[in-house]
Structure formats: C-alpha cells, structure tokens
Amino acid sequence: MTLPQRLEQIKSELPDGVRLVVVSKFHPIEEIQNVYDLGVRDFGENIVQELLPKYEALPKDIRWHFIGGLQRNKVRQIIPFVSLIHSVDSVRLYEEIIKRAASIPRSVDILFQVHIAEETTKSGFAVAEAKETILELCSRTEDAPFRVVRGLMGMATNTEDSTLVGKEFATLNQLFETIKSSLPQPQADRFNILSMGMSQDWQIAVREGSNLVRIGSLIMGQRTPSHRN
Numbered sequence: 001m002t003l004p005q006r007l008e009q010i011k012s013e014l015p016d017g018v019r020l021v022v023v024s025k026f027h028p029i030e031e032i033q034n035v036y037d038l039g040v041r042d043f044g045e046n047i048v049q050e051l052l053p054k055y056e057a058l059p060k061d062i063r064w065h066f067i068g069g070l071q072r073n074k075v076r077q078i079i080p081f082v083s084l085i086h087s088v089d090s091v092r093l094y095e096e097i098i099k100r101a102a103s104i105p106r107s108v109d110i111l112f113q114v115h116i117a118e119e120t121t122k123s124g125f126a127v128a129e130a131k132e133t134i135l136e137l138c139s140r141t142e143d144a145p146f147r148v149v150r151g152l153m154g155m156a157t158n159t160e161d162s163t164l165v166g167k168e169f170a171t172l173n174q175l176f177e178t179i180k181s182s183l184p185q186p187q188a189d190r191f192n193i194l195s196m197g198m199s200q201d202w203q204i205a206v207r208e209g210s211n212l213v214r215i216g217s218l219i220m221g222q223r224t225p226s227h228r229n
C-alpha cells in the first residue's frame with residue numbers, strides 16, 4: 001500500500017471519537033508536508049532538537065504533540081508552540097512546564113505518563129502512586145492559568161502477548177476513570193484524553209478505551225534502524 005492508502009485504511013478503522021496523531025519522528029520535513037497535504041494536522045515528535053526545525057519549516061496550523069522523554073532544560077524551547085505534552089512523568093518536569101508557561105504567559109495542555117509496561121526502560125509515574133500525585137498536582141490552584149491537565153498517556157510492553165497488553169491498557173483506563181471521578185468540575189470535564197496505542201497495539205488500546213492513538217511506522221513507513229526509538 002502507498003502512504004495515502006495506509007492513512008485512509010487506519011482512519012477508516014478508527015471508531016468515531018478516537019483521535020489520530022501521526023508520529024513523524026525521524027522522518028524529514030518533506031514527508032511530513034506530504035502527510036499534511038493529505039489533511040493530517042496532528043503530528044507527534046519525541047526529540048526537541050528535531051521538533052524545532054520542523055516547527056519552523058512546516059505550516060503553523062499543525063498541532064505538535066510532544067510524546068518523548070522531555071529534559072527540563074529543553075522545556076522552554078517548545079512551550080511557546082506545543083499543542084499537547086503527553087509525557088509529563090515527574091513532579092519536577094511538571095513544575096518546569098508551569099514555570100515556563102507562566103513566563104510567556106500561556107496555558108499548556110498536558111497528559112501525565114503512567115508506567116504500565118514491564119520494561120523498566122519506559123518511564124512514567126508508578127501505577128500505585130499516580131493517583132495521589134496527579135490529584136495533588138491538579139489541586140494546585142495557583143497553576144490553573146498555566147496548564148490544563150487533559151488526561152493520561154501510557155505505553156504497553158513490547159510483546160506479542162496481546163492478553164498482557166490488554167491488561168496493561170485496562171489498568172490505565174481504570175486509573176483514568178478513577179482520577180476523573182475524583183476531580184472537581186470543571187477539571188473533570190477537561191480530563192478527557194486517554195492516549196494509548198501505537199502501530200503494533202492500537203487495536204487493543206482502542207478496545208480498552210483509548211481515545212487517542214499515536215501511530216508512526218504503520219503510516220509513515222519504517223524508520224531507519226539506527227533511528228529506531
């Protein structure tokens with residue numbers, strides 16, 4: 001299949017209400033422009049130094065999703081334009097985002113990343129501590145002008161075992177619902193994004209309640225091995 005066919009195929013399989021973010025990391029500007037020309041406006045990147053030139057060169061109505069490990073000393077560079085940060089995985093990173101958003105000032109949409117996989121290399125808040133920590137951060141009223149906590153993100157274990165992957169996504173969905181039901185209004189209504197599912201597991205993620213999938217290679221093609229994340 002060609003790229004436009006792969007994109008159409010996935011869009012036709014996604015249920016209503018599930019957003020698609022096309023992960024364009026390691027693909028050059030011209031290829032992203034081609035996907036933009038097919039109507040895509042949501043793109044995901046995981047490295048600040050790669051995102052900045054893409055942001056400069058590409059149309060300004062793109063919604064850039066930051067999905068990778070974010071170093072605190074790089075936050076300042078993406079805060080002016082980033083649409084949604086999926087990968088807030090520590091209190092210190094959260095606090096840096098608030099500080100940089102306040103200095104503009106603007107309000108930034110964020111997701112908290114939760115560690116649901118077996119691999120220790122993946123990051124995020126531990127499931128056991130996530131609820132308490134996230135509710136505490138959400139209760140900081142002085143931060144309210146500078147962030148909207150939109151929900152949770154997680155990555156499942158990289159395995160053929162779809163039962164395990166399904167369980168991990170179900171755990172995240174449960175946590176999402178628990179936190180949402182503990183939040184006061186209007187925060188509860190705005191806590192409405194559950195970002196889970198990539199090329200190899202998006203169908204399982206959608207079955208387990210995802211409403212935003214982050215798909216790279218299935219649409220954009222393989223990244224070169226040295227660039228695999």
Ligand SMILES: *Cc1c(COP(=O)(O)O)cnc(C)c1O
Pocket residue numbers: 023025046067068155197198199200214215216217218229
């Ligand atoms: C690379 C990446 C994706 C997309 O991965 P594919 O397997 O290419 O679909 C999704 N989410 C995160 C956090 C990533 O780093």
